[in-house]
Amino acid sequence: MYLYDDFDKQLVDERVAEFRDQVARRLSGALTEDEFKPLRLMNGVYLQLHAYMLRVAIPYGTLSSAQLRTLASVARRFDKGYGHFTTRQNLQFNWIKLEQLPAAMADLASAGLHGMQTSGNCVRNITTDHWAGVAPDEIEDPRIWAEIVRQHSTMHPEFSFLPRKFKIAITASAHDRAAIKVHDIGLRMLRNGAGETGFEVSVGGGLGRTPFLGKTIKPFLPKRDLLSYVEAILRVYNQYGRRDNIYKARIKILVHELGAEKFGRDVDAEWQKIKDGVLALDPAVVANVAARFRYPDYQDLKDSPAELTEARATDAEFAAWLGNAVANHKMPGYAIVTLSLKPEGAPPGDATAGQMDALADLAERYSFGEIRVNHEQNLTLPHVAQRDLPALWRALGAIGLATPNVGLVSDIISCPGLDYCSLANTRSIPVAQELSRRFANLGAQRGIGRLHINISGCINACGHHHVGHIGLLGVEKNGEEFFQVTLGGRSDEKAELGALLGPAVPYNEVADVVEDVVSAYIELRERPDELFLDTVKRIGVEPFKERVYATR
């Protein structure tokens, strides 16, 4: 966990007081809606179809048990008893009343939580690998660097009114779990030939209306230069990014139009002016931030304790969960546990206040009081002793958080869609629910293997459909809901955008079409362990198209 200091606390408390005053002035009529809207957006408050929505930042996806209990309490007191974990490691409340928002924000602030910079044309919540600090293949904990960028970008006056929103993601593992290639800036920690650690910097990735993968403009950036280089990128974007057309305002359009090489040269020119100034990172400052990340007091344990091996040998259900949801930890005797928020028929990413409270207790008992939010809309307990896994599994099962479908076809990423969102064209949650029912059989899911379905209810792509192995994009045609289907997308270190399968299909046929795609894959794969993505890569979408559209 990162320990926030008095400065952070004061900043958040002052923001609550400021927002309380702004809400009072809006409700009294002293502020018009045009005046108030940018103020509420700076605090993550949107007006959706039925109510206000509050987006709460969860920096680099790390939550304490106390913070999760606070989220549960806010869900109960001010919302309808649940929250929605998003693809950017945040949490959204869907039913908050404006007149109660200051009180809700004060509660959140008491646990160091807030909605600052979860909306607006600024640097948004910095996301990172949800296994940061515990992944065995990690170079170093990327959250230290995410926190440094968070401090630099929070309320940065020069970057509070960018042409458009700006998203940064960091990974420090060879396997990219943070989807850095679809972010405005993607940072990948690596070692150079001299053994020094630094960052490969990519820019201009993003989804939405015009999807692009990020392009590398700096193959190796020394760590001391992180802030100056990020600032140089933001300055070039701030100066040249388009403000005349919202659809062309993201940095990806600028990078595409200038070309990555020219953009990189412009950044370098800007960087040369500032790289040796105040933004050059003093190792003492980095050490200070690093020191505020407190790691658990791990015990000296051995891998595969008797409690674990016995339970695995005697309980097939436990063994199935273990094989699916539990990953290796960097410390012997410990494990990383993924909690699926995708039980059969449930809205992806939603958790009730009861589940949050129960999980906060379990995290305290089994994971040193720490929980992570995954960008796949699942949760993680990052520090579980292997000997505790059987007991944890039983406890998770009791609160509906032990579905062993992580990374399988029913582990669906979905935006809220037209059931909540004022931008959406189509519903997406009911499609996810129907698919999770169709593919509910876990044995069959394991037979299909790794397969990610991503659903977006509109072109804004909050469900990241472009990088779904199967991507579903809702479009409206003459008042009816249709879905475009793409195949072969991925957001990891081999990131690719999916290819369109064919004409959009009606809402009522989407689940049938996905079933047909999966059936075609099973028929077309060379062997049972050829993954869906590998089959699509090998043969392209055409054979799938022939089978899916043959009878349509």
Added chain:
Amino acid sequence: MTSPLERKLKIAGPVVITANRLSDGAVVYRAASGEWTTQFTRAAVATTAPTAAELLTAANADGLIAVGAYVAPVTREPDGGLRPGNLRESIRMNGPTIALPGH
């Protein structure tokens, strides 16, 4: 160039004026009496563009009770009753089409 506010309102059938209530975001409709109501059945129905424009102008002038007023299509049933004219408006009126977690 004509400002969007000055452009002529075009409608293709009966419409109502809807918005979200400032205090809590609830869906509200403009009633014939000039008040906002959460009851769809009390919404004033306009069948001509000038009437709709008049209702919308009055609604926008009242920025303290409701925000984001706009013209929404409605459909008249054979029995004379009204229903929302598209899925978005239907969801706004009835709530999400899914069961809420824990409910």
